[in-house]
Amino acid sequence: MNNLFDKWKTKIPKYSEEFRAILFDSLSKKFGGSEKVKIDLGKHFSNNYELYMYAFFIGLYNEESPSFPEKAKKVDFSHPIQYWGSKGTRLDRKDFTNLQEYMFMALVAKTELNLIDLEKGEIDEEDIVKELIQTMESYTNGGLTIIKEKLEDNPNYFLQSTSFLNMILDSKLGLVSKKTQVLE
Amino acid sequence: MTRKDDILSNVLKHEMLKDKYHLSQKAMPKTIKEALSSSNPIIKSIALLIDNLENTTPTSDTVLRNIITQYLNESAL
Amino acid sequence: MIIKKISLENFLCYYGVKEFELSNGLNVILGNNGEGKTKFFEAVDWLFNGDDRNLDLLVSAKALHETEKNESFRVRVSIDVEQYNEKKSIAKSFIVKKGGKNESLISNYMLEGVEETSTGERCQVDGKSLLNRVFPFQIRKYSMFKGESELNIFKNEDALINLINLFSDAKHFEKYSEKCAFLRDKAEKAVEDATKCDKKNQGLYKKLTSEIEDLKNEEYKIRVHLNSVEEQIAKIEGKLQEAECHVKNADALETINKRIKIIEGKISDINKMIDENYTTSLFDENWILVNFEPIQKEFSEKIEKLNIKKRELQSEFDRQIGQKEGEKKAKTELLNNLIPLPVGVPSKAYMEEMLKDEFCKVCNRPAPKGSEQYDFMSKRLEEYLNSQAPVEEDKSIKVLFENDYTNRLSTLSVSHEDNLANLRKIRFKIKQLFRFNDSRKKDVEEQILALEKEKADRERIIGDSSIGAEKLIDVLKNYNSWQADKTLRYKEKIDYQKKLDDNIELIKKKTEEKENIDLKTAQTFQIKTREILRDIEKIFVETKEKKFDGFIDQLEKKSNSIFESLNIESFTGTIYFNKKVIGEKMSVIPELQENGRTFYKPNQSLLTSMHISILFAISELAFEKSEEEYPVIFDAPTSSFGEDKTFQFLNLIYETENQKILLIKDFLATDKTSNKLVIKKEFSNVNRNKAFWVVLERPFDKNNLSTINTNVITL
Numbered sequence: 001m002n003n004l005f006d007k008w009k010t011k012i013p014k015y016s017e018e019f020r021a022i023l024f025d026s027l028s029k030k031f032g033g034s035e036k037v038k039i040d041l042g043k044h045f046s047n048n049y050e051l052y053m054y055a056f057f058i059g060l061y062n063e064e065s066p067s068f069p070e071k072a073k074k075v076d077f078s079h080p081i082q083y084w085g086s087k088g089t090r091l092d093r094k095d096f097t098n099l100q101e102y103m104f105m106a107l108v109a110k111t112e113l114n115l116i117d118l119e120k121g122e123i124d125e126e127d128i129v130k131e132l133i134q135t136m137e138s139y140t141n142g143g144l145t146i147i148k149e150k151l152e153d154n155p156n157y158f159l160q161s162t163s164f165l166n167m168i169l170d171s172k173l174g175l176v177s178k179k180t181q182v183l184e
Numbered sequence: 185m186t187r188k189d190d191i192l193s194n195v196l197k198h199e200m201l202k203d204k205y206h207l208s209q210k211a212m213p214k215t216i217k218e219a220l221s222s223s224n225p226i227i228k229s230i231a232l233l234i235d236n237l238e239n240t241t242p243t244s245d246t247v248l249r250n251i252i253t254q255y256l257n258e259s260a261l
Numbered sequence: 262m263i264i265k266k267i268s269l270e271n272f273l274c275y276y277g278v279k280e281f282e283l284s285n286g287l288n289v290i291l292g293n294n295g296e297g298k299t300k301f302f303e304a305v306d307w308l309f310n311g312d313d314r315n316l317d318l319l320v321s322a323k324a325l326h327e328t329e330k331n332e333s334f335r336v337r338v339s340i341d342v343e344q345y346n347e348k349k350s351i352a353k354s355f356i357v358k359k360g361g362k363n364e365s366l367i368s369n370y371m372l373e374g375v376e377e378t379s380t381g382e383r384c385q386v387d388g389k390s391l392l393n394r395v396f397p398f399q400i401r402k403y404s405m406f407k408g409e410s411e412l413n414i415f416k417n418e419d420a421l422i423n424l425i426n427l428f429s430d431a432k433h434f435e436k437y438s439e440k441c442a443f444l445r446d447k448a449e450k451a452v453e454d455a456t457k458c459d460k461k462n463q464g465l466y467k468k469l470t471s472e473i474e475d476l477k478n479e480e481y482k483i484r485v486h487l488n489s490v491e492e493q494i495a496k497i498e499g500k501l502q503e504a505e506c507h508v509k510n511a512d513a514l515e516t517i518n519k520r521i522k523i524i525e526g527k528i529s530d531i532n533k534m535i536d537e538n539y540t541t542s543l544f545d546e547n548w549i550l551v552n553f554e555p556i557q558k559e560f561s562e563k564i565e566k567l568n569i570k571k572r573e574l575q576s577e578f579d580r581q582i583g584q585k586e587g588e589k590k591a592k593t594e595l596l597n598n599l600i601p602l603p604v605g606v607p608s609k610a611y612m613e614e615m616l617k618d619e620f621c622k623v624c625n626r627p628a629p630k631g632s633e634q635y636d637f638m639s640k641r642l643e644e645y646l647n648s649q650a651p652v653e654e655d656k657s658i659k660v661l662f663e664n665d666y667t668n669r670l671s672t673l674s675v676s677h678e679d680n681l682a683n684l685r686k687i688r689f690k691i692k693q694l695f696r697f698n699d700s701r702k703k704d705v706e707e708q709i710l711a712l713e714k715e716k717a718d719r720e721r722i723i724g725d726s727s728i729g730a731e732k733l734i735d736v737l738k739n740y741n742s743w744q745a746d747k748t749l750r751y752k753e754k755i756d757y758q759k760k761l762d763d764n765i766e767l768i769k770k771k772t773e774e775k776e777n778i779d780l781k782t783a784q785t786f787q788i789k790t791r792e793i794l795r796d797i798e799k800i801f802v803e804t805k806e807k808k809f810d811g812f813i814d815q816l817e818k819k820s821n822s823i824f825e826s827l828n829i830e831s832f833t834g835t836i837y838f839n840k841k842v843i844g845e846k847m848s849v850i851p852e853l854q855e856n857g858r859t860f861y862k863p864n865q866s867l868l869t870s871m872h873i874s875i876l877f878a879i880s881e882l883a884f885e886k887s888e889e890e891y892p893v894i895f896d897a898p899t900s901s902f903g904e905d906k907t908f909q910f911l912n913l914i915y916e917t918e919n920q921k922i923l924l925i926k927d928f929l930a931t932d933k934t935s936n937k938l939v940i941k942k943e944f945s946n947v948n949r950n951k952a953f954w955v956v957l958e959r960p961f962d963k964n965n966l967s968t969i970n971t972n973v974i975t976l
Contacts, residue, residue, distance in 0.1 A: 002666045005673065050544060061552045085544065094545040101673060102550055102557075108670065109560035115567055115670075116574065121663035165539040165548065165691070173552040191433055194808070198800040205796075226793050233444075233797070237436055248440065249447055256790040 005104050007129050009082040013136050014074035015052065019144045022151070023055075024048055024077075027158065045164075046093075048077040049084040053099065054164065055143030056136060060106055061171035064142025065135065074137075103136070111135040188216040188238045195230055225259045262344045262395050263920050264892050270337040270354075271324040272307075273300045274957070276970040286950035287915045288922045291929060293938060295963075297955040297971035298924040302407055302896040308338040308353045309392070309401055316367050320357055322966035325365065333358040333366075344395050344889075348377040351392050399427050400891050403879050407896045409865065412872035414879075421849050428882045429812035434805035441798035448791040455783040462778045469775040476768045483764060487757040488841070490750055497747045499861030504723075504740050517719045524712045525748060528705055535701045536694065551687040561674040567667055578661040612642040716741070813838050813849060819878035820851075820871075827870045827913050834860065836871055851875060865901035870910070873898060880919055892920035899925065908947060915948040940976070952976040 015024075028045040045051040059065055068074065081103075085096025111131050117123045150157050150167070157163055168174060193214070201207045205226055212227075213219040219231030232252050236242055243251075263285050269275040274297045281290070281301075292298035307319065320336055328334050339352035352373050358366040372388030396404075402423070406412050414420045426432045456466055505514060536542075543549040607615075607623065615621055616638055621628045628634035723740055779788060820836045834855030841848050853860040853871055863871070876893065884890050899907045904927045914921060928944040931937070940954060954974040961968045 002664045003669045004666055005669065045540060050540075054543065054549065057549050060556065093541070096544060099544065099547065099549070101677070102553060105560040105673060105677065106553070106556050109556055109563055115666060116570060119571065119662040119664045119666055125664075125666075161537045162539055165543060168543065168549060168551060169688075169691070171552060173555060176552075176555070187433065190430075191437075194430075194434075195800055195804050198804060200796060200800060226796065229793060229797055230800070233437065233440065237440060245440070245443055249444055252444060252794075253448065253451075253790060256793055257786050 014076045017073040059139035059142030061173040065138035107132045266341040271321040274971040276323040284951040292955040326967035431808035437801040445794040459782040824874035890919040894922040
């Protein structure tokens with residue numbers, strides 16, 4: 001049986017270089033080695049891919065998915081999705097496999113895919129995966145932009161331990177779901 | 185008791201020999217001479233090492249290594 | 262070995278020949294400051310350890326003054342000893358020939374030895390080798406001490422190693438650790454080389470090797486940090502203890518400090534319960550999925566639609582093919598042009614069950630045998646069974662869908678359907694955690710209030726102290742900041758310890774990973790050899806450590822038993838040897854503890870008695886090792902004691918076994934009526950085997966050295 005998920009997760013998505021210094025270098029700490037002593041109460045991500053995932057969900061929940069401008073330079077951190085959050089050396093942390101699945105579901109939901117033609121064998125699997133990755137990069141781009149603007153407004157915004165959480169809770173979809181979800 | 189035998193008997197008291205190599209204290213050689221003719225690789229290696237280092241003229245590192253490593257490699261085959 | 266006699270001739274203040282006929286046991290030499298005690302010590306030290314340098318500085322000024330020009334005289338120090346009932350003597354001397362105008366010729370020194378056998382025969386022997394035979398160099402190092410500060414032999418970094426080499430079997434194992442490491446290293450390299458040859462794993466192997474290397478460097482760094490934090494803690498503790506000495510109500514202070522510690526512990530416990538790693542929870546607790554429900558819905562709807570579309574196309578396709586194949590056509594007719602369910606739905610088991618019960622559980626209607634419904638069901642089952650049977654594929658018939666991606670997508674959709682309930686609970690869980698954290702924070706605030714109250718009490722107690730008011734403010738200010746500092750350092754220590762543990766765990770893990778590659782690629786015999794050599798190294802290293810620890814234990818026990826008998830200031834604590842390993846280097850630092858609490862700043866007299874206890878313990882060990890006793894010579898070891906304590910001390914060490922020569926300035930006084938220096942009558946109560954008094958010949962001019970002559974009075 002063919003599996004798009006398995007194919008997709010071998011990819012390395014990219015982001016626009018403009019975010020590297022201002023977001024990735026400042027908000028995520030590439031700890032290597034042991035993480036647990038270094039996590040300083042939510043003020044940072046312990047890995048580049050965590051920031052990437054976070055930005056993706058921020059873009060997703062705010063329905064922001066601007067595609068890259070043509071000439072934007074794209075960069076990545078050479079870490080295929082399947083290794084994001086793998087147990088490995090991350091003592092005391094949990095596996096991210098199910099988060100990978102959720103991201104994938106979101107991409108399938110949000111991408112115009114001609115799956116019928118794919119099944120008929122008229123389109124190459126590789127092309128479909130490419131489109132999924134494009135969607136992923138677009139939402140991440142949207143999320144990163146939102147985070148960047150937050151920082152521009154208030155450079156100290158992320159010094160609070162609740163900041164990253166609040167941005168998720170207060171996103172466009174978050175405000176909708178707040179009304180519908182069980183609260184007490 | 186010579187120094188060689190004394191060192192040997194001290195070393196052979198280590199629990200690892202019992203726990204990992206299943207050698208009982210009773211079965212342990214009492215002298216370096218006995219140990220050198222042991223068929224157990226770890227005992228014999230230890231004996232080779234002591235015998236060599238306690239000699240008035242110990243051999244060079246390379247020679248020592250050849251003696252012990254070669255013996256171990258062959259006994260493992 | 263016992264020193265029977267020490268003779269000094271024209272050595273500094275000792276003009277002419279002066280003799281000390283010593284006894285076994287305790288020999289006390291009294292002397293006022295500047296009257297010849299230290300010169301006596303220096304004479305013996307010169308005999309044992311001196312060289313040719315500055316011989317002119319050892320000459321008695323009086324002797325030089327009294328000698329005519331071109332005449333010569335001798336400077337000489339000698340000892341007569343008894344060893345195994347044989348008499349031996351060793352003398353070191355040089356000749357001074359007086360020239361004009363303060364210029365004199367000084368020869369090199371001579372070290373002569375004379376041995377006398379039990380039959381009374383005397384013969385000249387080499388002085389140096391005789392000296393080393395009667396009083397070995399290594400032992401001499403632990404036998405002569407000048408002043409209190411020298412008593413702390415562990416100040417010297419190599420002291421421990423020297424002791425081990427002298428007295429412990431551990432020294433025999435030293436070389437083994439080295440050789441074993443060498444052999445193990447080579448065996449590891451052999452395995453590594455074999456593994457590296459395997460191209461497949463090269464990259465990963467290299468990466469792991471360098472990672473392990475980095476982690477080991479990191480480990481070393483952490484250890485250095487940890488060690489420095491520990492040292493800082495000791496320093497702060499020392500300062501605190503010193504400050505506490507000034508406080509009058511020490512017991513109350515201790516109680517309050519205990520209470521403060523408890524409250525601080527509570528605060529840290531509560532703080533540990535507060536989980537504010539919200540960003541981590543976004544991932545680990547899946548909080549990031551809090552708004553995911555509509556997207557999941559979108560996904561499953563899309564997949565559902567896709568499924569329907571696919572079946573629609575399939576049946577359309579089938580219908581076209583079916584014109585050639587009667588059977589498939591019949592099937593589509595049967596469904597009145599509706600899209601049929603996939604073959605195999607409901608499952609085989611359900612179909613069989615429904616047939617058996619003669620009831621269609623899909624439409625909830627009876628389906629008796631022979632009815633249209635019953636026939637339909639059995640036909641469906643048959644169709645399914647046929648589809649499972651290996652069909653000889655008709656290559657001429659084209660398949661509509663070459664691939665099936667939908668199946669997996671459907672599975673994904675279904676499997677996450679169940680998780681929806683959990684997603685809906687996330688917001689509630691977040692709220693719960695916030696509430697929990699808030700109430701813990703309130704607890705912390707309460708505890709902080711209690712803490713402040715205790716601290717205020719503490720300030721009041723410290724305020725009631727024995728030092729002056731202006732200094733008091735200083736102590737008070739520092740006391741609190743030291744306490745705060747201490748808490749901080751302890752936290753740092755815990756952090757480093759944790760870091761270290763993590764690091765070690767990680768190294769273990771990486772090494773295992775690396776070795777798994779070895780196991781797959783290297784030769785079995787190489788792996789086996791490596792394992793045995795590793796074990797051998799471990800065995801030797803641990804045996805050495807055991808021997809070493811055994812020695813330290815012995816030293817500790819002996820020191821404590823002597824320390825207890827000295828019992829200075831009715832101190833009930835013990836000497837504890839704190840073993841530390843930093844990198845390759847190991848050191849041992851003796852500490853005083855009482856009820857498990859280390860005294861970082863013990864007063865000088867406690868320190869002195871600790872050091873003397875250790876030295877006596879060493880000399881006992883020397884006796885056990887060589888079955889021979891050696892004398893110890895102390896110059897002013899107890900200057901911090903005061904006369905009463907010295908009195909006590911002397912009576913106590915009188916009981917110890919070996920020969921002791923003690924130079925002290927106590928028990929001397931100036932008689933008021935005659936204005937003469939006399940020995941106090943208290944000295945007659947001091948237990949001793951022999952006593953001397955070194956005293957300057959009166960009158961003398963302290964500015965004119967040629968008037969100086971120390972006389973030795975045997976008491």
